Amino acid sequence: MFTRVEPAVHGALDFAELERLGIQPDEVLDFSVNSNPFGPSPAVRAAIAAAPLDRYPDRESLALRRALAERLGCLSEQILVGNGTAELIWLAAFANLAAGDQALILGPTFGEYERSIQIMKASAQNLNASVASSFQPNIPEIDQKLDSTNFQVVFLCNPNNPTGQVLSIETIGAWADAHPETLFIVDEAYLAFVGGMESALQLRRVNILVLRSMTKDYALAGLRLGYAVGDEQVIQKLTAIRPPWNVNALAQAAGLAALNDETHQQVTLAQLQEEKHLLLEGLTALEFAPLPSRTQFFLIPVENGATFRKGLLRQAILVRDCASFGLPRHVRISPRKHAENLRLLETLKKLGVR
Ligand SMILES: Cc1ncc(COP(=O)(O)O)c(C=O)c1O
Numbered sequence: 001m002f003t004r005v006e007p008a009v010h011g012a013l014d015f016a017e018l019e020r021l022g023i024q025p026d027e028v029l030d031f032s033v034n035s036n037p038f039g040p041s042p043a044v045r046a047a048i049a050a051a052p053l054d055r056y057p058d059r060e061s062l063a064l065r066r067a068l069a070e071r072l073g074c075l076s077e078q079i080l081v082g083n084g085t086a087e088l089i090w091l092a093a094f095a096n097l098a099a100g101d102q103a104l105i106l107g108p109t110f111g112e113y114e115r116s117i118q119i120m121k122a123s124a125q126n127l128n129a130s131v132a133s134s135f136q137p138n139i140p141e142i143d144q145k146l147d148s149t150n151f152q153v154v155f156l157c158n159p160n161n162p163t164g165q166v167l168s169i170e171t172i173g174a175w176a177d178a179h180p181e182t183l184f185i186v187d188e189a190y191l192a193f194v195g196g197m198e199s200a201l202q203l204r205r206v207n208i209l210v211l212r213s214m215t216k217d218y219a220l221a222g223l224r225l226g227y228a229v230g231d232e233q234v235i236q237k238l239t240a241i242r243p244p245w246n247v248n249a250l251a252q253a254a255g256l257a258a259l260n261d262e263t264h265q266q267v268t269l270a271q272l273q274e275e276k277h278l279l280l281e282g283l284t285a286l287e288f289a290p291l292p293s294r295t296q297f298f299l300i301p302v303e304n305g306a307t308f309r310k311g312l313l314r315q316a317i318l319v320r321d322c323a324s325f326g327l328p329r330h331v332r333i334s335p336r337k338h339a340e341n342l343r344l345l346e347t348l349k350k351l352g353v354r
Pocket of ligand 1: 085110161187213214225
């Protein structure tokens with residue numbers, strides 16, 4: 001039976017909307033997507049240019065999985081590469097949920113978790129951190145929730161989108177130990193943006209599946225690339241149901257080249273942290289009150305997120321209206337390059353929006 005599931009709302013350019021507004025996509029400064037704004041390493045561009053277009057890609061992404069396994073200190077059999085982390089979120093839900101199962105989402109967070117649960121006709125429970133605590137997760141409340149229900153799956157995003165809050169791996173490990181029948185899916189898409197953050201991979205628990213994105217930190221949004229790391233049997237379940245040739249040759253080549261130029265990532269992400277601080281200062285000077293975040297992106301309270309976004313978009317500047325996260329009075333901003341951040345600040349000053 002066909003299940004009707006509404007699409008999740010995401011940041012990034014909506015090309016149809018821009019066409020309606022008569023704005024060219026190339027004109028838009030996009031602060032709504034949480035990517036590395038400095039672009040990919042030149043080595044990535046070279047690798048893409050050299051990738052064969054007329055041959056099917058390696059269906060197992062072997063070279064990339066081996067390179068990742070070496071860096072992560074695990075077996076390549078513990079890794080599945082995906083066409084973006086979004087594909088892996090879906091595969092994780094498809095492989096581990098059935099109609100009637102219970103799944104928990106620690107929110108407010110990325111919309112595809114709930115959507116993947118709905119597709120499986122499982123039941124999604126959301127436990128949201130509150131604005132009053134600047135969206136810091138309420139650990140005792142989560143403990144209680146986990147004890148109250150036999151969840152098949154728990155989705156948690158660490159660091160979290162859109163709040164930039166972080167859970168310690170000790171907390172995640174304690175949950176995994178207390179609930180051995182539950183699979184904890186830990187989305188670490190933004191881990192690289194938080195200096196020195198520990199990964200749940202270190203816990204090496206069979207009931208923790210870690211998802212990572214190379215789309216964001218290596219600036220590959222036009223290609224999209226992600227991987228899942230976990231227990232061999234859990235990975236096998238996802239692998240068994242993935243679409244054939246799910247990762248194209250350009251993305252595989254780009255991923256390998258990106259891994260081989262870690263300096264580019266380190267230098268650009270350090271620069272991005274500096275830009276974040278300057279942008280926060282500029283916004284504070286304009287009497288905005290950005291919320292604390294460990295990631296490069298952060299939330300700011302506004303009178304009306306949708307109106308705020310629309311006003312800026314008419315000036316070819318895009319921010320993320322957070323209504324879909326249940327936060328209609330917040331927008332999310334991810335810093336860009338210096339001159340672009342200055343343009344955002346100048347535009348906000350000129351428009352006088354709140
Ligand atoms: C938390 C989170 N996970 C996964 C994704 C999807 O990443 P990808 O583009 O690699 O599919 C996003 C994208 O916005 C995200 O915010």
